Amino acid sequence: MSVVEATSVVRKTALNAVHRQMGAKMVEFNGWDMPVEYPASIGGGIIAEHMAVRTGVGIFDVSHMGDIRLAGREALAAVQHISMNDASRLAIGQAQYSALLYPQGTFVDDVIVHRLGDEDYLLVINAGTREKDFNWVRDNTRQFDCKVEHLSDDFTQIAIQGPKGVDLLQKLTNADLSAVKFYWLTRGTVCGRKNILMGRTGYTAEDGFEIYVPPDEKTSARVWHEILAAGKEFGVVPCGLGARNTLRLEGKLPLYGHEITDTINVWEAGLDRFCKMEKPEFIGRAALEKAKAEGVRKTLVGLEMVDRGIARDGYKVLDEGGREIGYVTSGSPAPFLKKNIALAYVPPAQAALGTTVKVEIRGQGVKAQVVPTPFYKRPKRA
């Protein structure tokens, strides 16, 4: 009998050839062939890319992210039904962090909900959950008078992140970016293309924008190169998924499949402030009400390694006596903080700041401490 392997087609963004031309190291991520880091010869390497975003500006191809649009007479009601945050609070042109939940109060995915117009919403979702999310949204909004469109392949999405990110994008657009607050959107001409959506959002714990440009290779490559050229004076560096991960970890931004999964609920993940229980109804609400009354068995904490060693995803967390109490969801050296940090689930009794725990690294318990999060918070600028 012969074993037939499932043919998995690795997907490519419109900028794939550009990344390869630039010498990026490519990896498969959630079914996508993506750059993990660029060569040192052009300012790359995970640490250099990470530092560029913290101190200047870096750009990321995030076209693998998915997009779902809900538009129609009952679009708001549909969004309210499938998401945990309160979309009724959004003005046109505003965005919010939210999540799609299962009836158990656990995560289908986390999303950013953008209000594009009256009864017109765009959900930006994760790459690895595109089809699952779209099916979930479509199947759970049938009772509403609203059209659900999968627009994931309609954009090349580029993130321009860092304290110089706004200055950089401002050179390429007629829109007044200073008038756009964090988690607000605007539209304008970018690199000669009209009506480009620009959101002051990101996944790096820095200021910056994410822009949605036409997905053809020619336009995508031209915009990418024009951003790099305009950013020279700010020391712009192209950044891959490696730096994206360390940047989001320093900022304690959750990653689907790690901090949030289909078995972790909102309270455990500590995302209470994005979950609006005052909303009379949304999928997952009833289970969350019950879970709140029962209390959580595990909670997400930040760890800093005290002794030498790096905690990695999936490593066990032990108490001081060596008893297993939890696990690491994300762990890495933190290039800006120059510490080894991790996010981990532990019982509430061991979650107090300052608690000493151990992380099991290659069979050894290495000392770590529960520390305040986010590990990194960007400085307020005047």
Added chain:
Amino acid sequence: MSYPTDRKYTKEHEWITADGTVGITNHAQDSLGDIVFVELPKVGTELTMGKSFGTVESVKAVSDLFAPASGTVTAVNEALATAPEQVNKDAHGAWMIKLKMKDPAEINALLSAPDYEKFVSEEAGH
């Protein structure tokens, strides 16, 4: 990148000189990316060819080090504990351990520089 011909190479990307000095290859440091942690055995540790003797970690990856020969560790490059990035800068100069080999002929079975280069280019061609 041309690989120095004064040493032998393993398919796990370590190098070893005739006097038993051991490190990782330029290809290895390049695939790992920014190296932030090197864990090495103590002087006196007995190593067995092909068995793990330590760990090297980059920002994104953990990788085992495999002994290119059997023998006793006689020296450890302590500088790598505080400056692991030396391995990125100069992989063929930044040695990790020195070994007193049990059987110096053991390394004859390892790859020569041209063979290693060929092996790496074939691996990359997958």
